[in-house]
Amino acid sequence: MVLKVYGPHFASPKRALVTLIEKGVPFETIPVDLMKGEHKQPAYLALQPFGTVPAVVDGDYKIFESRAVMRYVAEKYRSQGPDLLGKTVEDRGQVEQWLDVEATTFHPPLLNLTLHIMFASVMGFPSDEKLIKESEEKLAAVLDVYEAQLSKSKYLAGDFVSLADLAHLPFTDYLVGPIGKAYMIKDRKHVSAWWDDISSRPAWKETIEKYSFPA
Amino acid sequence: MVLKVYGPHFASPKRALVTLIEKGVPFETIPVDLMKGEHKQPAYLALQPFGTVPAVVDGDYKIFESRAVMRYVAEKYRSQGPDLLGKTVEDRGQVEQWLDVEATTFHPPLLNLTLHIMFASVMGFPSDEKLIKESEEKLAAVLDVYEAQLSKSKYLAGDFVSLADLAHLPFTDYLVGPIGKAYMIKDRKHVSAWWDDISSRPAWKETIEKYSFPA
Numbered sequence: 001m002v003l004k005v006y007g008p009h010f011a012s013p014k015r016a017l018v019t020l021i022e023k024g025v026p027f028e029t030i031p032v033d034l035m036k037g038e039h040k041q042p043a044y045l046a047l048q049p050f051g052t053v054p055a056v057v058d059g060d061y062k063i064f065e066s067r068a069v070m071r072y073v074a075e076k077y078r079s080q081g082p083d084l085l086g087k088t089v090e091d092r093g094q095v096e097q098w099l100d101v102e103a104t105t106f107h108p109p110l111l112n113l114t115l116h117i118m119f120a121s122v123m124g125f126p127s128d129e130k131l132i133k134e135s136e137e138k139l140a141a142v143l144d145v146y147e148a149q150l151s152k153s154k155y156l157a158g159d160f161v162s163l164a165d166l167a168h169l170p171f172t173d174y175l176v177g178p179i180g181k182a183y184m185i186k187d188r189k190h191v192s193a194w195w196d197d198i199s200s201r202p203a204w205k206e207t208i209e210k211y212s213f214p215a
Numbered sequence: 216m217v218l219k220v221y222g223p224h225f226a227s228p229k230r231a232l233v234t235l236i237e238k239g240v241p242f243e244t245i246p247v248d249l250m251k252g253e254h255k256q257p258a259y260l261a262l263q264p265f266g267t268v269p270a271v272v273d274g275d276y277k278i279f280e281s282r283a284v285m286r287y288v289a290e291k292y293r294s295q296g297p298d299l300l301g302k303t304v305e306d307r308g309q310v311e312q313w314l315d316v317e318a319t320t321f322h323p324p325l326l327n328l329t330l331h332i333m334f335a336s337v338m339g340f341p342s343d344e345k346l347i348k349e350s351e352e353k354l355a356a357v358l359d360v361y362e363a364q365l366s367k368s369k370y371l372a373g374d375f376v377s378l379a380d381l382a383h384l385p386f387t388d389y390l391v392g393p394i395g396k397a398y399m400i401k402d403r404k405h406v407s408a409w410w411d412d413i414s415s416r417p418a419w420k421e422t423i424e425k426y427s428f429p430a
Contacts, residue, residue, distance in 0.1 A: 049360045050320060061305055065319070068311035076304045093278045093287035100280035104318055105265060145264045 006044070007032040007053025008211040011114070011170035015066035016054050017211060018166050019073045021203040023081040029211065067099055070163045084163045094157035098164035101156075106142050109135035110171045117179050136181065143184060143191055150190035154197075165198050173199065173208065221259070222247040222268025223426040226329070226385035230281035231269050232426060233381050234288045236418040238296040244426065282314055285378045299378045309372035313379035316371075321357050324350035325386045332394050351396070358399060358406055365405035369412075380413045388414065388423065 003020070007013045008029035020027045032038050032053055039051045047055035048064045055064045056072075063072055074084040086092045112135035120127035149156060156164045172195065176182040185195045198204065218235070222228045223244035235242045247253050247268055254266045262270035263279040270279045271287075278287055289299040301307045327350035335342035364371060371379045387410065391397040400410045413419065 049363065050316075050357075061308070063308045063312055065312045065315035068308060068315045071311045072304065072308035075307065089287065089291045090276055092290065093276070093283060096283035096286045097278055097280045100283045100318065101265075103315065104280070104322075107319075108323075142265075148264065 001059055003027040003056060003058040004030055006030045006047065006055040006057075007034075007039070009213055010034065010053050011174065012052070012066040013054035014170040014207050014211065015167050016056060016069040016073070018169055018201075018203050018207045019070045019084065019163065021206050022084065022166070022201075023073055023077045025073060025077055025080075067103055067163070067167055070167065071099075074163055082161060084161070084166065086157060086160060086162060091158060091160070091162075095162045095164050098156040098162075099167055101142075102164065102167045106139070106146075106168065107171065109138040109142070110175060113139070113179050113181070114171060114174050118174060136184070140184060143188055146194075147188040147191050150194045155194065161198065161201075165194070166204075169198060169204050169207075216274055218242040218271065218273040219245055221245045221262065221270040221272075222249075222254070224428055225249065225268050226389065227267070227281040228269035229385040229422050229426065230382050231271060231284040231288070233384055233416075233418050233422045234285045234299065234378065236421055237299065237381070237416075238288055238292045240288060240292055240295075282318055282378070282382055285382065286314075289378055297376060299376070299381065301372060301375060301377060306373060306375070306377075310377045310379050313371040313377075314382055316357075317379065317382045321354070321361075321383065322386065324353040324357070325390060328354070328394050328396070329386060329389050333389060351399070355399060358403055361409075362403040362406050365409045370409065376413065376416075380409070381419075384413060384419050384422075 003025065005013055005016050005020070005027055006029075008017055009031065017027075017029075032044060034053070038044055039048070039053060044055070045051055047057065047062055050064075052064075054066055054069065055062070056069050063069055071085070078085070084095075086095050112131055115123075116127045116132050116135075146156070153159055155161050172185070176185055176195070186192050218240065220228055220231050220235070220242055221244075223232060224246065232242075232244075247259060249268070253259055254263070254268060259270070260266055262272065262277055265279075267279075269281055269284065270277070271284050278284055286300070293300070299310075301310050327346055330338075331342045331347050331350075361371070368374050370376050387400065391400055391410070401407050
């Protein structure tokens with residue numbers, strides 16, 4: 001029974017998908033219809049009690065939180081594919097550091113941009129222009145730190161691609177695409193080179209080709 | 216040269232401190248005076264480019280983000296003290312899941328309560344009553360999920376104490392103390408028993424006795 005990923009068409013679950021594809025792990029996907037509120041029904045809440053995507057079921061084992069799924073997959077299949085956790089305790093520390101930066105510092109302002117630029121009208125709430133401006137300023141300050149870091153090493157955690165880089169893919173893909181703020185990446189030389197590198201990895205291309213957001 | 220923790224008197228660095236004490240790792244602490252803006256000076260920014268605490272220096276190695284430091288210490292000193300990462304890949308997956316829940320779901324509303332109830336007047340911004348009310352409602356919903364989880368296992372990730380539990384200590388200590396909302400913990404039977412258990416661990420008692428917030 002192969003591993004199942006719930007909610008593949010949304011952004012956060014793509015952190016799990018790209019990791020599974022990088023590691024060559026077979027999986028299947030199960031759509032979750034957020035528009036119909038399927039994520040708030042008992043069957044789904046039994047897998048993910050907060051009612052968000054993704055949820056993952058691996059045989060008898062259940063796990064949620066996209067970045068935890070990434071770590072679980074990278075650890076369980078450590079011996080195959082790229083070592084996305086780093087080879088030493090010190091390297092893994094840097095991977096964990098930048099994974100946490102993504103989760104707690106990079107993602108929140110980008111999520112605000114996503115919700116208020118891409119989804120406000122679809123979800124029926126007014127787009128908050130003040131919040132959009134503040135969020136872009138916060139994200140710009142974060143990207144300035146990334147620019148300095150990526151002038152010192154090719155990837156965030158060092159000279160090896162890791163979960164820390166891959167975790168940025170789904171929402172940065174929104175930033176340079178439907179959010180319409182590609183300049184935030186392109187205007188920073190090292191961030192731009194990093195983005196070109198990670199977003200052209202075959203595993204990411206496969207992820208967005210197979211699981212694009214439903215039109 | 217022992218490991219150095221910068222900013223021990225603030226809450227987030229206490230995630231690192233309690234982990235070091237649990238694991239019996241020697242360390243020293245270096246105060247950072249946030250009121251004087253020391254965290255925005257070049258010397259500190261060289262350790263932590265976002266200008267937040269903690270920063271950690273372990274010989275030639277530098278690491279920041281409190282939950283990344285916890286993982287680094289627990290992994291480096293895996294063979295001594297309690298195994299705070301779980302014994303199997305599956306257990307570690309659950310530890311990672313609840314660590315990410317703490318970082319991305321539990322912490323943000325509690326940080327709002329901390330800033331707007333404990334620090335607004337000290338930091339000179341108006342306390343936002345609407346945000347306080349919304350944040351309490353969000354945190355209550357999160358704690359309802361915790362109550363269900365902790366009715367099934369003694370600790371968040373299973374029947375073993377882990378980093379996922381310890382990560383909650385510093386800001387929940389604010390919640391039941393200076394924030395004045397202990398009822399949010401006490402009114403939930405299993406959450407309350409869990410809190411009594413983890414907050415009475417000798418490592419946590421030592422942390423708050425030695426590194427209390429400056430009066």
